[in-house]
Amino acid sequence: MKFFKKRPYLQFISPGIALYSIFVIVPVLFAIFLSFHEWSGIGSMKFVGLDNYAKLLTDPRTSEIFLNALGNNLKYTLCVVTIILGVQLVFAYLLNINIRGAKYFRLMIFLPYVISTAIIGFFTLIVFDPNLGILNNILGLVGRADLKSAWFGDPKIAFVLLVMVILWQSVGAGMMIFYANMKDVPKSMIEASVIDGAGEWKRFTNIVIPMLGPSFTTNIMLGVIWGLTIFDIPFLIGGPQGGINNSIDFVNQFFYRSTFGSAYFGETSLGFGACISVTMFVIIFSISLMLSKLLKRFKFND
Amino acid sequence: MKRTYSITDTRASRIVKNFFFVVLLLYTLIAVALILITVLSSFKTKSDLVQNTLGFPQSFTLDNYEQVLLKDKFWLYFINSTILTVGGVALLLFISSMVGYGLSKFHFKGRNGIRTYFLMGLMFPIQLGILPLFIMLRSLDLINNLFGLILLYAANMSFAVFVLSNFLRTVPNALIECARIDGASEFRIYRKIILPMARPVLSTVGLISFVTMWNDFYMPLVFLTKESVRTLTLGVYRYMNNFLENWHLVFAAVTVALVPVIVVFFLFSNQIIAGLTGGAVKE
Numbered sequence: 001m002k003f004f005k006k007r008p009y010l011q012f013i014s015p016g017i018a019l020y021s022i023f024v025i026v027p028v029l030f031a032i033f034l035s036f037h038e039w040s041g042i043g044s045m046k047f048v049g050l051d052n053y054a055k056l057l058t059d060p061r062t063s064e065i066f067l068n069a070l071g072n073n074l075k076y077t078l079c080v081v082t083i084i085l086g087v088q089l090v091f092a093y094l095l096n097i098n099i100r101g102a103k104y105f106r107l108m109i110f111l112p113y114v115i116s117t118a119i120i121g122f123f124t125l126i127v128f129d130p131n132l133g134i135l136n137n138i139l140g141l142v143g144r145a146d147l148k149s150a151w152f153g154d155p156k157i158a159f160v161l162l163v164m165v166i167l168w169q170s171v172g173a174g175m176m177i178f179y180a181n182m183k184d185v186p187k188s189m190i191e192a193s194v195i196d197g198a199g200e201w202k203r204f205t206n207i208v209i210p211m212l213g214p215s216f217t218t219n220i221m222l223g224v225i226w227g228l229t230i231f232d233i234p235f236l237i238g239g240p241q242g243g244i245n246n247s248i249d250f251v252n253q254f255f256y257r258s259t260f261g262s263a264y265f266g267e268t269s270l271g272f273g274a275c276i277s278v279t280m281f282v283i284i285f286s287i288s289l290m291l292s293k294l295l296k297r298f299k300f301n302d
Numbered sequence: 303m304k305r306t307y308s309i310t311d312t313r314a315s316r317i318v319k320n321f322f323f324v325v326l327l328l329y330t331l332i333a334v335a336l337i338l339i340t341v342l343s344s345f346k347t348k349s350d351l352v353q354n355t356l357g358f359p360q361s362f363t364l365d366n367y368e369q370v371l372l373k374d375k376f377w378l379y380f381i382n383s384t385i386l387t388v389g390g391v392a393l394l395l396f397i398s399s400m401v402g403y404g405l406s407k408f409h410f411k412g413r414n415g416i417r418t419y420f421l422m423g424l425m426f427p428i429q430l431g432i433l434p435l436f437i438m439l440r441s442l443d444l445i446n447n448l449f450g451l452i453l454l455y456a457a458n459m460s461f462a463v464f465v466l467s468n469f470l471r472t473v474p475n476a477l478i479e480c481a482r483i484d485g486a487s488e489f490r491i492y493r494k495i496i497l498p499m500a501r502p503v504l505s506t507v508g509l510i511s512f513v514t515m516w517n518d519f520y521m522p523l524v525f526l527t528k529e530s531v532r533t534l535t536l537g538v539y540r541y542m543n544n545f546l547e548n549w550h551l552v553f554a555a556v557t558v559a560l561v562p563v564i565v566v567f568f569l570f571s572n573q574i575i576a577g578l579t580g581g582a583v584k585e
Contacts, residue, residue, distance in 0.1 A: 008488045012404030013416065016397045016459060023457030024423045027431030027438065034434065041437070091326070100323050107568075108330035110575055114567045115560065116517035118535040122542055122556050123336045132549065134339070137355060168332065176575055200315050229427040232519050236539065252429055259433050260524055270433060277430045284427065 034274035041270050052275035066276070069242070069251045070283075072159070076250070077227025079163045081220050088171055088219065089212075092178035093204055106179075110172030120169050121236030128152055128161065152237055155247035162248050166233055170226075174219045181215035182208060217295050221288060228284045231256070251280050340560070344553035351550050366554035374551070375529070376558055379537040383559075386448050386522075386533060387515045390455035391508050398459040399504060402466030403496050407478060417467070423460030432524060439525065446528040454525070455515055462507050469503040470496065506577040509570050513578075516563055534559040 004010055035052055039045040057063055091109060095102050112120065127134050128151035136148045152158045185208055193203050231252035234242060240257050242249020259273030343351060344366055346359045354360060370376045405417055435454065436445070444450025473496065481491045497504070522533045532540075534555075541548045541555050567574060 007410065009404040009408035009410055011488065012400040012408075012492065016401035016404075016420075016463070017416070019397060019453065019457045020420065020423065020459055023435065023438075023454055024426070024431065024460075025419075027434035028426055030434035030437075031430055090322075094322050094326065099319060099326070101326070105326045105330060106575075107571055108333055109326070110571070111333050111564075111567065113578070114513050114517070114563055114574065116519060116535050116538075116563070118517075118519050118538045118542075119556055119560055122538060122552060123340075125542060125545060126336070126339070129545070132355070132545075134356065172575075173578060176578070180576075200318070225427070229429060231429070236519075236542070255429060260436070270437070273433050277427075277433065281427060281430045285425070 031274045032278055034271055035278045037271045039270045045271075048271065052269075052272050053279065055272065056275055056279060062272075065246070065249070065254055066251065068246055069249045069254045072242075072248065073228050073230070073250050075159070076163065076230060077224055080223040080227045083163065084167050084171060085174065085219055085223060087167060088174035089178055089209075091171065091175045092182060093208065095175075095179050096182040096208075097200065106176075109175060112169045113172040115169070117169075117232035118236060120165065120233060124152075124165050124233075124237050152248075153244055155243065155245040158238070158243050158247040162234060162237065165237070166230075169233070174223070177215045177218055178212060181212050185211045217292075220291060220295065224287055224291060225284060228280065228287070251276065255280070337560070337564070340553050340556050343550075344557045346550065346553075348550040366551055367558075370551050370554045370558065374537075374555075375532075376534070376537055376555060378530070379532050379534045380558060382448060382526075382531055383516060383534045386451055386455075387512055389448070389452040390515045391511045393452055393456035394459055394462055394511055395504055395508055397456055398462035398507075399466050399470075399497065399500060400492065401459065401463050402470050402500075403492055405463070406467040406470040407473070407475070407496075420460055420463045423458060424464075428458075428520065432521075436524060446526055446531050448526075448531055451521060451525050454521065455511075462511070465507055466500065466503060470500060473499050506573050509566070509574050510577045512566065513563060513574065 034045075036047060036049060037045040038048045038051070055062055056066055091105075095106050099105070125133070130136060130148075130150045130153055133151070135151070139145060139147050149157070152161055189207055190203065193207055198206070229252060230250050234248045234250055235253055235256070237243070238248040238253075240253060240261050242253050255273060255276045258276060259270060339356065342359055343355075345362045345364070346354070347361065347363050347365065350360050371380075401420065405413060405420075439445050439447075439450050439454075442450070444453070477495055478491055481495055486494070517535065518533075519535045519539070522536050523539070526532060526536065538552070538555050538559055541552045545552065
């Protein structure tokens, strides 16, 4: 008791430290440990060294799936930091210059972000379902039945559609980060440019964008992390298998199949599953580290 | 409303602005239309829905809701989601505000180390620890148990601790010293001074956590597999898997899951938007 009397902060931080250590830190260490073992979940574990990693990267049965999924993750991340980031930037600027209805737009663009991914998946279904979907219905009504498509059933366009759906859902967050940053641009600079007769476009590219270093850094870093850990929406739309021909298969879906989805494959190897998640973490960590160095060099991060 | 029309506002730039206005209008109409279609369709009979997919309901019926809420047990999923969210938010706020207080108003050796330790959690993607968590919860018999998931939600406190300890640093020390001299116990100071002062930050963190936990799909998918603990998002997901069979029911199910979050969003939109995005820039 005297020990605690002398250290009053302990009664405040120890419950948190216990909970956080047990359910956040220990599992991460356990996952690393597990990735070097062979274990089906019951019985004893067998130490197998780097076998799981070798299997993941070189065994054609798994490496093909993994590399396809990883490729999709990278392709998708690239879309996030180019297309989605661009849209967020433009939308934020429109709000910043107080376009007509800005208050309404801010609210409504952000709205899908607070809607559950399960419901976003449902919205996608009622729009794109080949038989019952709104899109094919409308195309039929306006006499353009020739434009009807299987949408997500067509592996050639499924990926593009997925990016569009996620853009629609998540554009609001990054947009608001840009928007908050734009408010930091000194009024005097804006006014000076108005007096000098600079147009809106010039002001946007020459004055506002160079001031957005911090929000670019934040949005790019968050975009990379989200891009490499995406799961919900492709899972809800494409199922555990990642759509037709694995066109929207991502690493986390592969991970889910390998660990919790024994029903799909008949065998579960928890060590192998842990190995996928650790590999992914290493990839995410190294990419973010390189990016933050790179962004610093470009003076994006003052 | 103040508009920034200026001397440079030429005709050309006004056309561009109007163009973007139309773009944004159409863009935001997608959400309005989808929500309207969902809510309206939830009141249609099955045959009405087939013949008149996009139109206004011919006759309002509550049969879908009766089927979804009572027979398909969405009332239970609603209660489960509520218990999970309320329990998760309450425990998270309680524990993280204590940690925030401990880390901001006491000086001790290793404080910065502990602060960094709590921040590390922001780095780990949820999938990294999920498999060991599954094994741990299974051995503790906390799989298919709402309390197990509440513990997990509260344990992911990195963001909350970060925000709260930053805020509590601004609470004047004099206030705490005075109370201490008056003989108040440390816990009483926390309850009577710290918590009331932190109310605005607590409510922001609470709102964000509410939205995240209510909407969460991944953790319930992994940890709650029995019907008795199923949440609304899982209920919607199961209906979607049998979309053709349940077509007329899905709309009512989605409406039940959607309405609470939409109401909270429109009531507290400023706080939610600022909380979800503002903190990220001003680190």
